[in-house]
Structure formats: structure tokens, C-alpha cells
Amino acid sequence: xxxxxxxxxxxxxxxxMELKGENTFKVSAYRKAAAALEQSQVPIDELxxxxxxxxxxxxxxxxxxxxxxxxxxxxxxxxKEAVPAGHIQMLKIRNLGAKKIVxxxxxxxxxxxxxxxxxxxxxxxxxxxxxxxxxxxxILQGIQDLETKKEHITxxxxxxxxxxxxxxxxxxxxxxxxxxAGSHRRMKELSKDLDYIVVTDDAxxxxxxxxxxxxxQHIEVSGQEKVSVTVKMDxxxxxxxxxxxxxxxxxQMLNHFTGSKEHNVKMRQLAKARDxxxxxxxxxxxxxxxxxxxxxxxxxxxxxxxYIPPEMRDDVTAFEVEQSEILKLSDIRGDLHMxxxxxxxxxxxxxxxxxxxxxxxxxxxxxxxxxxxxxxNGLSVERLLAQNQKIKELNQAYSEIDIYSGIEMxxxxxxxxxxxxxxLKELDYVIAAIxxxxxxxxxxxxxxxxxxxxxxxxxxxxxxxGRLIGRRSGYAVNMAxxxxxxxxxxxxxxxxxxxxxxxxxxEVIRQYPDIKLAINTDxxxxxxLEFMKYGVGTAIKGHVKREQVLNTLxxxxxxxxxxxxxxx
DNA sequence: GCCGTTTTCGGCCCGACTGTTTTCAGTCG
Numbered sequence: 001x002x003x004x005x006x007x008x009x010x011x012x013x014x015x016x017m018e019l020k021g022e023n024t025f026k027v028s029a030y031r032k033a034a035a036a037l038e039q040s041q042v043p044i045d046e047l048x049x050x051x052x053x054x055x056x057x058x059x060x061x062x063x064x065x066x067x068x069x070x071x072x073x074x075x076x077x078x079x080k081e082a083v084p085a086g087h088i089q090m091l092k093i094r095n096l097g098a099k100k101i102v103x104x105x106x107x108x109x110x111x112x113x114x115x116x117x118x119x120x121x122x123x124x125x126x127x128x129x130x131x132x133x134x135x136x137x138x139i140l141q142g143i144q145d146l147e148t149k150k151e152h153i154t155x156x157x158x159x160x161x162x163x164x165x166x167x168x169x170x171x172x173x174x175x176x177x178x179x180x181a182g183s184h185r186r187m188k189e190l191s192k193d194l195d196y197i198v199v200t201d202d203a204x205x206x207x208x209x210x211x212x213x214x215x216x217q218h219i220e221v222s223g224q225e226k227v228s229v230t231v232k233m234d235x236x237x238x239x240x241x242x243x244x245x246x247x248x249x250x251x252q253m254l255n256h257f258t259g260s261k262e263h264n265v266k267m268r269q270l271a272k273a274r275d276x277x278x279x280x281x282x283x284x285x286x287x288x289x290x291x292x293x294x295x296x297x298x299x300x301x302x303x304x305x306x307y308i309p310p311e312m313r314d315d316v317t318a319f320e321v322e323q324s325e326i327l328k329l330s331d332i333r334g335d336l337h338m339x340x341x342x343x344x345x346x347x348x349x350x351x352x353x354x355x356x357x358x359x360x361x362x363x364x365x366x367x368x369x370x371x372x373x374x375x376x377n378g379l380s381v382e383r384l385l386a387q388n389q390k391i392k393e394l395n396q397a398y399s400e401i402d403i404y405s406g407i408e409m410x411x412x413x414x415x416x417x418x419x420x421x422x423x424l425k426e427l428d429y430v431i432a433a434i435x436x437x438x439x440x441x442x443x444x445x446x447x448x449x450x451x452x453x454x455x456x457x458x459x460x461x462x463x464x465x466g467r468l469i470g471r472r473s474g475y476a477v478n479m480a481x482x483x484x485x486x487x488x489x490x491x492x493x494x495x496x497x498x499x500x501x502x503x504x505x506x507e508v509i510r511q512y513p514d515i516k517l518a519i520n521t522d523x524x525x526x527x528x529l530e531f532m533k534y535g536v537g538t539a540i541k542g543h544v545k546r547e548q549v550l551n552t553l554x555x556x557x558x559x560x561x562x563x564x565x566x567x568x
Numbered sequence: 569g570c571c572g573t574t575t576t577c578g579g580c581c582c583g584a585c586t587g588t589t590t591t592c593a594g595t596c597g
Contacts, residue, residue: 025580029569057570095586097595132588182597195597221596223585228596241597256582261597268581279582 010034016079086112152190154470156499174206187537193239203244256280311540334363337520343368344376355526362555363402370418404428413437424457433462442476497535509542
């Protein structure tokens with residue numbers, strides 16, 4: 001049983017208890033225990049006594065011990081006897097919670113979504129006290145949405161959607177300022193909806209203006225404080241909340257609605273301990289005055305805390321992290337993976353250089369595709385050496401930036417590399433990557449990756465798992481082994497910053513605190529250089545320290561690192 | 569069910585919106 005199984009058990013117990021009508025604090029105790037387990041960095045098998053974790057006491061630990069010993073939970077079995085399985089599914093229906101489900105069960109003996117649907121259609125539901133015609137319609141709509149709507153949008157879908165929405169908001173007369181909050185600001189790979197904080201002098205006028213946006217399909221909620229809508233653009237659909245505030249309340253509201261829920265609970269507990277109260281409007285001091293700060297840094301400072309970046313607010317472990325070690329976007333001094341028109345990029349070599357200078361970088365590497373990748377117009381040896389020569393000349397012409405000559409070289413299915421060593425030794429920065437034969441066994445795939453790491457000229461493995469978020473899971477990698485070999489051979493692993501990839505992921509990186517990384521955009525267009533913020537966000541989410549990241553080195557230090565070669 | 573430098577009992581984070589009510593419960597974030 002993995003840690004995930006234990007977490008799932010506690011969460012499932014919580015769900016069943018809620019549906020059984022148990023005390024809400026008891027229910028949340030099980031959820032807190034699940035969160036405590038998730039946040040623990042101790043491997044589950046080494047955790048002899050569960051009660052050492054805050055939030056896990058005698059009761060929960062007995063459940064976990066039984067599960068560890070037998071693989072089962074008598075508590076969960078009892079709950080399953082008492083609660084119809086269909087009720088768990090029914091909880092997924094929007095605007096339908098445990099209380100209503102219990103009432104529908106007691107009054108109409110409804111146990112499944114199908115039965116609920118029939119009861120709504122025959123108007124049996126609206127006959128119950130506390131239920132009306134509207135509720136019946138809401139439930140039917142909720143059932144339909146559950147069947148047709150996707151549960152989440154991916155981060156790259158969120159990037160695309162917010163791009164459109166931002167543009168429209170910028171032109172809105174009653175919108176003075178706005179920002180994205182919520183899970184997308186925390187840079188989650190998947191988001192349930194999008195959250196906007198909107199500064200306005202006239203909330204009702206702004207609401208009216210927003211509700212008239214052409215891409216809004218449905219208005220769910222419309223009030224003084226917020227508007228909730230469904231937006232649809234091309235084939236993308238998502239819920240979007242707009243929260244209204246004035247200039248002074250902006251930062252507090254941004255902080256509150258960035259969450260996460262667990263982060264906010266912790267903040268409120270801190271406030272309470274000081275006899276203060278914090279909510280989306282500000283901090284109410286002990287004497288009753290409302291304090292509103294104009295930066296999030298100041299909010300954390302109020303509690304004698306270091307600033308916690310949004311990416312680290314998914315759980316409360318960030319409250320313990322030393323600020324000086326946290327990576328920042330401005331720490332990145334160069335981008336080491338990008339393409340030009342020589343292979344499948346959209347811009348010329350010189351245009352990519354100019355764009356990197358605009359970004360303020362100290363160095364960059366040009367890494368087009370290698371000869372085997374025919375669909376991407378991969379470079380023959382002749383073209384590669386010619387490009388290498390040209391880059392060395394251009395390097396003389398640009399004093400602002402060091403331009404390194406590289407390649408994104410394919411690791412072929414048989415484990416050999418796409419160029420011989422006597423070609424590779426001419427280059428400054430060789431990246432190896434897998435672009436074909438994704439279906440090989442883990443053993444075959446690992447042999448390819450290990451071969452690449454062991455080559456004396458390969459400095460980096462690009463997008464190490466080959467995954468595309470929400471689309472494909474990538475090839476079979478033994479991550480622990482890859483990281484070990486990469487460490488031994490002084491080969492850097494990439495965080496590919498393209499929001500389709502984010503590979504390695506934050507989840508993986510966090511498990512290996514000593515891993516050496518490079519964060520690169522893999523830009524095929526000058527605008528893709530902006531993806532760096534998603535790569536850095538992923539690193540921050542993975543609690544990466546600045547020292548772990550190759551391209552935080554200064555211009556001179558990076559030059560020295562290259563000169564030194566792979567053997568130390 | 570968990571927790572404790574004011575507590576081993578009595579708390580446990582806070583507010584908006586909706587629908588069904590006629591003052592509030594349920595749900596969501």
C-alpha cells in the first residue's frame with residue numbers, strides 16, 4: 001500500500017461520515033489527518049507511530065494501524081453498510097451537499113443519481129419542505145453538467161483562457177485593475193475554475209459589464225461582491241469567478257482568494273492567536289480597526305512571517321521554509337533550450353538572440369533538433385557544424401550576452417545517440433532527449449536515458465518523462481534511478497517550462513531535494529521565452545532551492561561550469 | 569476526532585449568495 005492509499009482511505013471515511021450526518025468537526029478531523037499525511041515528508045513505511053503527525057491522534061491512528069496490518073478498515077466497512085454507495089457520486093453534483101442528500105434519502109429513499117433525476121423530473125423533490133422548484137432545476141442542471149462538463153482545465157488551457165479574459169478586462173471601462181488568483185495563481189497543473197480579483201469604483205456597473213462579455217455562456221451567481229459565470233472559447237469551457245474590491249482592499253482580497261483553503265485556515269489561526277481576525281477584506285486588529293496592506297509581503301510580515309510565494313501555498317509546510325533559499329524568476333540568468341528556423345522554430349537565430357537580450361539574460365543556448373527528427377527538420381552534421389560556426393561569429397558581435405552553441409539531440413530507440421562524439425565535442429551545450437518509441441519497456445527506456453547521461457558531452461536531459469499534461473503520461477521512467485545516474489554523471493535534468501509539459505513536475509522534484517536542474521523554455525517562438533515563469537513556478541512548487549538550478553549561475557560562473565566539463 | 573503557556577472540556581475559520589423562507593439553512597470557496 002502506498003501513501004496515497006492511506007490518504008484515500010481517510011478521505012473516503014470523511015465522505016461517508018459526512019453523508020451519515022456525523023459531527024462536522026469529526027468529519028474535518030479525518031480530512032485534516034489526510035492532509036497531515038500528505039504533507040509529511042517521512043516515507044509512510046518509516047512512520048512507526050502515526051500520532052507524531054499533528055492532526056492525527058488516537059482514533060485516526062488506530063484506523064491507520066488496522067489498515068496497515070490487514071489492508072482493510074472495519075470503520076469504513078461499517079460506514080459502507082450505513083450509507084448507500086450512490087450518495088458518494090451524488091456529492092459531486094454542484095450545489096448538492098450532504099444535508100440535502102440525507103434528506104432526499106430519508107423522505108424519498110433516493111440512493112442513486114438516476115433515482116434523483118427521476119424524482120426531479122416527476123417533481124417529487126419540490127414537494128419536500130426546504131426544497132422548491134428552483135432547487136429541482138438546479139439539481140437537474142447539476143446532473144447534466146456532471147455528465148458533460150470536464151472536471152478540470154489544465155494549466156495550459158488556463159493560460160490560454162486567461163489570455164483572452166485579460167484582454168477583454170483591460171478594455172472594460174469600470175475595471176481599474178485586475179489579477180488572477182486561485183489555484184491558477186498557485187500554478188496548479190489542474191484547476192477547477194478561474195478566479196479574478198477586480199478593482200472597481202462601481203461594482204454593480206463592473207458586474208453588468210462583465211456579464212455582457214460575449215464569451216460568457218451562463219451566469220451562475222450575480223451579486224454585489226462577486227459574479228460567477230461559465231465561459232466558453234473555442235473548445236475550452238470553464239467556470240470563472242470575478243470578485244470586486246476597491247484599491248485599498250485589493251491585496252488582501254488577492255491573498256485570500258489565492259488560497260489554498262489550508263493556507264487560509266492557518267492564516268486565520270495565526271490571527272486568532274493574536275486576538276485578531278482576518279478575512280478577504282483585511283485584518284481586524286484587537287482594537288477593532290481594519291488594517292489593509294498594499295503588498296502581500298506586508299501581510300506576512302504582520303505575522304512575523306517571511307513572504308510565501310503563491311506556488312507554495314497548497315499546503316502549510318511553506319510556513320517553515322527559509323526565505324533566502326526560495327527561487328525567484330529574477331534569479332534566472334539564461335535560457336538553455338530553444339529552437340530557430342534551422343529546425344522547427346519560427347524565428348531566425350538573430351531574432352532569438354535579440355529576444356533573449358530583451359529578457360535581460362546573460363547567456364543562452366541555441367538547441368535545434370538533431371538529424372533523426374525529420375518532422376522537425378533536424379540538422380545534418382554539415383548544417384549543425386555550419387550553425388555552430390555562425391553562432392561563434394555572432395558571439396563576437398554581441399557583447400551583452402554569451403551565446404552558446406548546442407543541440408537537442410535525439411536518443412535513438414536502440415539507445416545510441418544521434419551524433420558521434422567527435423561532432424558533439426565541437427558544441428558547448430548538448431541536450432539529450434527522447435522523442436520517439438514512447439512505448440518501450442521501462443528497462444529499455446532507462447538504458448537509453450542512462451546511455452545519454454554517461455556520454456561525456458551530454459550536459460542535460462530535456463523533458464525527462466516526455467509527459468504532456470492532460471494528454472499523455474510519457475514514457476516509463478524509473479525516476480529514482482535516473483536521478484541517481486544523473487547525479488553521478490554530473491548531468492542536469494530539465495524543468496521544461498512549457499505549460500503543456502512542466503517536466504519534471506513539481507511533485508517529482510519535491511521528492512528529491514538534491515537534484516540538479518536547469519529551467520528552460522524550449523522556445524519555438526520568441527513569445528515562448530515568457531514561459532520561464534511557469535518553469536520557475538513549478539520549481540518553487542517543488543521547493544527547489546536556488547543552488548540547485550544551473551541557470552541561476554552568473555555569466556562567468558556558467559562559463560566556468562561549461563569549461564570544466566563533466567568530470568569533476 | 570484533535571488539541572492545550574489562560575483549557576483534559578469546550579472549542580474547532582469566515583463570509584456571500586441562493587432559495588425557501590418570513591429569519592435561516594445549505595452550499596461554496
